[in-house]
Amino acid sequence: MSDRNTFLAAAEALLGSRGLTRDSDLMEPWLTDWRGRFTGAALAMASPASTAEVAGLVRLCGEHGVAIVPQGGNSGMCGGATPDDSGTAIILSLRRMNAIRSIDQAGLQAVCEAGVILQTLHEAVEPLGMRFPLTLGGKGSATIGGLISTNAGGTQVLRHGSMRAQVSGLEAVLADGSVFSALVPLKKDNRGFDLKQLLIGSEGTLGIVTAATLRLVPALADRAVLWAGVPSLRAARALLLHCQALAGDALEGFEVMPQNTLDDVVAHVPGARQPLAGRHEWHALIELVADRSNVDRLGSLAEDLLASAFEQGLLEDAVISSNEAQAEAFWLLRDEIAPAERAKGPAVQHDISVAVEKMPEFVEHAVPLVEAAWPGTEAVAFGHLGDGNVHFHVIAPPGVESLAWQAGDGKAISSQVYELVTQWGGSISAEHGIGQLKRADLARLGDPVALALMRSVKLALDPQGLLNPGKLVSLDKDAATP
Amino acid sequence: MSDRNTFLAAAEALLGSRGLTRDSDLMEPWLTDWRGRFTGAALAMASPASTAEVAGLVRLCGEHGVAIVPQGGNSGMCGGATPDDSGTAIILSLRRMNAIRSIDQAGLQAVCEAGVILQTLHEAVEPLGMRFPLTLGGKGSATIGGLISTNAGGTQVLRHGSMRAQVSGLEAVLADGSVFSALVPLKKDNRGFDLKQLLIGSEGTLGIVTAATLRLVPALADRAVLWAGVPSLRAARALLLHCQALAGDALEGFEVMPQNTLDDVVAHVPGARQPLAGRHEWHALIELVADRSNVDRLGSLAEDLLASAFEQGLLEDAVISSNEAQAEAFWLLRDEIAPAERAKGPAVQHDISVAVEKMPEFVEHAVPLVEAAWPGTEAVAFGHLGDGNVHFHVIAPPGVESLAWQAGDGKAISSQVYELVTQWGGSISAEHGIGQLKRADLARLGDPVALALMRSVKLALDPQGLLNPGKLVSLDKDAATP
Numbered sequence: 019m020s021d022r023n024t025f026l027a028a029a030e031a032l033l034g035s036r037g038l039t040r041d042s043d044l045m046e047p048w049l050t051d052w053r054g055r056f057t058g059a060a061l062a063m064a065s066p067a068s069t070a071e072v073a074g075l076v077r078l079c080g081e082h083g084v085a086i087v088p089q090g091g092n093s094g095m096c097g098g099a100t101p102d103d104s105g106t107a108i109i110l111s112l113r114r115m116n117a118i119r120s121i122d123q124a125g126l127q128a129v130c131e132a133g134v135i136l137q138t139l140h141e142a143v144e145p146l147g148m149r150f151p152l153t154l155g156g157k158g159s160a161t162i163g164g165l166i167s168t169n170a171g172g173t174q175v176l177r178h179g180s181m182r183a184q185v186s187g188l189e190a191v192l193a194d195g196s197v198f199s200a201l202v203p204l205k206k207d208n209r210g211f212d213l214k215q216l217l218i219g220s221e222g223t224l225g226i227v228t229a230a231t232l233r234l235v236p237a238l239a240d241r242a243v244l245w246a247g248v249p250s251l252r253a254a255r256a257l258l259l260h261c262q263a264l265a266g267d268a269l270e271g272f273e274v275m276p277q278n279t280l281d282d283v284v285a286h287v288p289g290a291r292q293p294l295a296g297r298h299e300w301h302a303l304i305e306l307v308a309d310r311s312n313v314d315r316l317g318s319l320a321e322d323l324l325a326s327a328f329e330q331g332l333l334e335d336a337v338i339s340s341n342e343a344q345a346e347a348f349w350l351l352r353d354e355i356a357p358a359e360r361a362k363g364p365a366v367q368h369d370i371s372v373a374v375e376k377m378p379e380f381v382e383h384a385v386p387l388v389e390a391a392w393p394g395t396e397a398v399a400f401g402h403l404g405d406g407n408v409h410f411h412v413i414a415p416p417g418v419e420s421l422a423w424q425a426g427d428g429k430a431i432s433s434q435v436y437e438l439v440t441q442w443g444g445s446i447s448a449e450h451g452i453g454q455l456k457r458a459d460l461a462r463l464g465d466p467v468a469l470a471l472m473r474s475v476k477l478a479l480d481p482q483g484l485l486n487p488g489k490l491v492s493l494d495k496d497a498a499t500p
Numbered sequence: 501m502s503d504r505n506t507f508l509a510a511a512e513a514l515l516g517s518r519g520l521t522r523d524s525d526l527m528e529p530w531l532t533d534w535r536g537r538f539t540g541a542a543l544a545m546a547s548p549a550s551t552a553e554v555a556g557l558v559r560l561c562g563e564h565g566v567a568i569v570p571q572g573g574n575s576g577m578c579g580g581a582t583p584d585d586s587g588t589a590i591i592l593s594l595r596r597m598n599a600i601r602s603i604d605q606a607g608l609q610a611v612c613e614a615g616v617i618l619q620t621l622h623e624a625v626e627p628l629g630m631r632f633p634l635t636l637g638g639k640g641s642a643t644i645g646g647l648i649s650t651n652a653g654g655t656q657v658l659r660h661g662s663m664r665a666q667v668s669g670l671e672a673v674l675a676d677g678s679v680f681s682a683l684v685p686l687k688k689d690n691r692g693f694d695l696k697q698l699l700i701g702s703e704g705t706l707g708i709v710t711a712a713t714l715r716l717v718p719a720l721a722d723r724a725v726l727w728a729g730v731p732s733l734r735a736a737r738a739l740l741l742h743c744q745a746l747a748g749d750a751l752e753g754f755e756v757m758p759q760n761t762l763d764d765v766v767a768h769v770p771g772a773r774q775p776l777a778g779r780h781e782w783h784a785l786i787e788l789v790a791d792r793s794n795v796d797r798l799g800s801l802a803e804d805l806l807a808s809a810f811e812q813g814l815l816e817d818a819v820i821s822s823n824e825a826q827a828e829a830f831w832l833l834r835d836e837i838a839p840a841e842r843a844k845g846p847a848v849q850h851d852i853s854v855a856v857e858k859m860p861e862f863v864e865h866a867v868p869l870v871e872a873a874w875p876g877t878e879a880v881a882f883g884h885l886g887d888g889n890v891h892f893h894v895i896a897p898p899g900v901e902s903l904a905w906q907a908g909d910g911k912a913i914s915s916q917v918y919e920l921v922t923q924w925g926g927s928i929s930a931e932h933g934i935g936q937l938k939r940a941d942l943a944r945l946g947d948p949v950a951l952a953l954m955r956s957v958k959l960a961l962d963p964q965g966l967l968n969p970g971k972l973v974s975l976d977k978d979a980a981t982p
Contacts, residue, residue, distance in 0.1 A: 206930040215697035478960035
């Protein structure tokens with residue numbers, strides 16, 4: 019029996035037939051990332067049912083030198099959960115570990131296994147008068163383990179922080195098969211390095227998250243969604259500061275988009291209409307929220323905020339959602355930007371951030387620069403102004419062949435955008451991570467000191483290099499694309 | 501010239517005479533920790549004036565194999581900034597690097613060098629309508645670098661989190677003299693491992709923090725301090741949950757102390773008096789705050805909160821501070837607990853935490869257990885109930901000789917308390933860190949997986965072991981007291 023077969027037999031003995039498959043039909047959906055940019059091959063797909071099974075499997079992989087690609091909902095944006103095409107790695111699906119182990123109403127926290135789907139958690143805590151304060155487009159497939167491993171963001175980071183801020187306890191299997199268990203949520207604990215912080219956002223390259231204790235917040239009693247037209251992105255930033263000063267923690271979201279992007283969305287979504295009568299260079303969507311402790315003042319807060327902003331010349335026109343249906347309609351305009359743009363034709367997308375106060379200037383600088391360098395393209399920036407995070411999309415000139423353009427000009431444009439944002443002290447990945455998509459860019463543009471530090475940590479924690487190889491961190495420091 | 505003299509000559513050439521001293525009078529105050537528990541010796545004390553000088557010095561130390569003990573205000577609780585008695589290490593004082601590099605009012609953040617004293621930062625931002633939301637007893641000496649290296653806590657963690665939550669950017673010198681620079685505060689940045697999280701709380705064993713970008717919050721417009729008498733610590737916990745549900749983010753502090761501790765404070769502080777007429781098993785100090793966005797409702801919130809708590813039988817008696825002087829008087833009773841206890845005689849102190857919901861049960865279990873095991877002692881728990889963090893002090897029987905008792909029974913009591921808190925899934929160090937004081941206890945009681953992980957990281961980042969040796973992490977895994 020070859021070593022490979024010995025491994026597979028031992029893995030099947032450990033996991034049972036439900037826990038291990040080599041059936042190509044069953045594996046096929048999980049070998050390509052959901053955006054269809056990366057396709058790989060796998061020796062097998064393992065679906066352990068418990069932390070002990072994950073630990074046993076990781077130990078087995080170590081003994082046999084088998085690489086492991088951990089996978090949650092397979093809805094990542096950077097190919098971080100797709101194996102390479104060698105067919106020597108296994109996919110380690112965490113989807114069977116989908117128990118919500120406990121929900122603590124008094125303590126406002128829940129212990130979830132890695133495979134719990136985000137929307138499932140939302141729905142589990144809602145009837146109990148609580149909410150989990152992170153959401154994003156892929157909530158129907160994204161898992162808690164994947165969200166932690168990528169330190170996911172979304173539209174509520176402005177107030178609640180990214181996934182890192184929601185994790186108060188963590189359980190993970192390390193490269194040697196040992197289980198790091200820190201699920202007890204201690205609000206204060208200074209017993210040395212905060213190891214869970216190292217695992218959060220490490221994309222499965224340092225360990226495999228198996229469960230987490232997550233913080234919950236009281237359910238919303240009400241929300242008010244405001245739509246404002248402003249003459250520039252700088253004006254939007256001034257409006258944001260005004261909102262922060264007046265609304266404090268009641269401000270939960272502040273999203274922006276230019277008029278032409280809004281036009282595309284309105285044209286794309288059946289029945290959609292412009293929230294404001296006139297036209298404005300930029301539009302801001304502002305969400306104010308209240309729990310039962312302050313719901314009585316939400317209406318007056320929204321009105322005072324707009325009145326004072328108008329008085330101070332911070333906006334040209336604005337409207338407050340008059341009911342929940344209108345609030346949802348406003349948010350739909352934001353959520354449909356990506357689909358509307360996809361309908362327009364091929365584009366390259368960049369999830370970038372700079373310091374919040376520099377974002378207006380950056381966009382004003384970058385949009386004309388890119389459009390001039392690549393005639394016929396249209397550069398569009400929209401998103402989370404409150405987090406200094408825009409999605410900077412560059413749409414191809416009409417009529418180009420998609421794949422060829424993506425591989426040629428598209429790639430060159432991305433390089434330029436990443437160089438630009440690096441010059442501005444920003445990040446080439448604000449919330450989507452690095453995966454395989456941006457690994458070469460990170461190796462090329464990242465701070466050499468930070469890269470060396472990451473390599474040292476990776477080598478120390480995964481000396482065999484079996485945890486999600488080819489993702490995030492480049493171990494060969496001389497190779498730009500290792 | 502010996503190697504030692506070569507090193508000293510090179511260090512002086514690098515730092516100038518102001519930057520390096522071997523004068524024993526100048527060094528003496530910095531060779532003993534402020535509680536007087538540890539005294540060491542040093543080859544010299546370096547006081548670099550810039551990050552570049554720190555980097556040069558660390559490189560020099562690496563070349564000559566000289567150990568480095570970083571030091572801020574020297575007001576740590578665990579001997580983390582005191583060298584051993586070999587006299588071969590240098591003290592690296594960060595106190596000369598005390599510039600507030602910038603304050604950004606719109607962005608609510610400040611860039612501070614490591615040597616900035618906490619109170620100096622408080623005073624610098626106050627006239628600008630902002631505050632830095634972390635404070636503690638040692639604010640007049642504690643430095644930003646030391647607070648970051650120990651992930652300091654304090655009385656506002658309930659709402660604002662510990663020091664980790666205040667750091668949005670970091671600059672540090674690593675063991676090889678390279679400078680890790682991530683001062684630009686990106687609200688979203690997913691370019692791999694969050695390396696600054698690794699440095700925060702690592703007590704100078706992985707790198708030397710030289711500067712940080714810190715978040716600020718709007719100044720308080722007003723506060724209301726409530727004092728409540730409750731029949732038990734469980735009742736205090738129920739009152740805490742009630743406050744969290746009703747006051748939300750307006751709840752900034754929730755401290756508890758037993759009646760006998762309050763009696764000691766009132767007896768110790770001239771002019772102090774009991775806030776309530778009657779006697780109660782436990783007392784809670786509750787701080788509600790408002791900035792200008794919600795100051796109008798602070799008074800009614802405080803009244804509603806007490807009225808509904810009283811109605812629901814959550815407290816026996818309570819009073820709201822009628823003015824700022826009374827608010828300060830209430831806080832003084834909390835702040836004077838430690839001095840009042842010191843006046844009573846020798847004691848051993850334990851800064852411990854368990855999950856918030858378990859704290860009442862833990863204290864009810866631990867106090868009689870310890871007092872029965874050590875006849876004549878008095879066990880007292882007080883502090884940050886909202887953080888699951890109590891300071892558990894055991895006061896010696898009357899008349900014992902202090903040093904002998906500390907070294908004998910005191911030590912044994914501490915071992916027992918740490919074993920107990922570990923059995924309860926808690927932490928032997930909630931907010932003070934490990935330093936040299938608790939290193940043997942951590943090696944003995946810590947999770948072996950976490951300890952092994954810490955050792956791997958330490959070896960990877962500081963292979964020569966020159967950064968604050970003998971603190972926090974034990975490199976020899978077989979030695980309980982390495």
